[in-house]
Amino acid sequence: MIKAVLFDYGRVLYGPLLPHRKVRELAKDLRKNGVKTGILSNIFPFAAWILKFTGGYRGFDPIILSFKESISKPDPRIYQIAIRRLGVKPEEILFIDNLEENIAAAQKTGMKVVVAKNSGQVVADVKSIILKENDLEL
Numbered sequence: 001m002i003k004a005v006l007f008d009y010g011r012v013l014y015g016p017l018l019p020h021r022k023v024r025e026l027a028k029d030l031r032k033n034g035v036k037t038g039i040l041s042n043i044f045p046f047a048a049w050i051l052k053f054t055g056g057y058r059g060f061d062p063i064i065l066s067f068k069e070s071i072s073k074p075d076p077r078i079y080q081i082a083i084r085r086l087g088v089k090p091e092e093i094l095f096i097d098n099l100e101e102n103i104a105a106a107q108k109t110g111m112k113v114v115v116a117k118n119s120g121q122v123v124a125d126v127k128s129i130i131l132k133e134n135d136l137e138l
Contacts, residue, residue, distance in 0.1 A: 002112065002133045003092040005030055005126065006082055007060070008073075009041035011098040012116045014056070020119040026126055029138045031059060035130070040082050040095070042066040042073050062086065073097070074105035083109065094129060096122060 005027070007013050013023055027037045039060045043051070045067050050056075057063050062085040066072040069081060083090050090110030097103050098116040106113050112133075114125045127138050 001092060002035060002094050002130055003088040004036035004038060004086045004094070006038045006040050006086070006093055006095045006111075008097040008099075008102065008116070009039055009043055009051070009056075012096050012122065013039070015119070019056070020122075022119045022123050026123050026138065027059065030126075030130070033134075033136055033138065035134075036061070036086055036088070038062045038064065038082065038086060040064045040073065040078065040097075073099075073102040076105055076109065079106055079109045079111070083111075094126065096126070 007027065013020055030037050037060050039057060043065055048065050064078065064082050064085065066078060069078060071078045083093065086093060091112065093111045094114065095106040095111045096114045096116055100115065103113045103115050112129065114122060116122050130136050130138055
């Protein structure tokens, strides 16, 4: 069963210019159905400040930012921080990122993963996994 979905920010929740609205709607639907949603991102401090100021993190918990932890993906320690803060087992976490090295590191911890190519694909893949793992149709 998936109890938490952990999103990268860049290229997953936010594209080159605009937020990925379909993915954000998916995150809301997950929360409505009792699935935790968090962020694990290698974002720069100034960009993080803008996102916090404009509400870009609203609804996500925990928010794990590499500059605050002094550890960046794909360092295995940052995934362990995420597991502890989510309070679930690694196999109960679905991690979404656009970079293969980050995905590989998350898989080594036992997390399930989705490689983000575009927002439509992310939504479809997550819905499929949630249906299979949780018997829940979003």
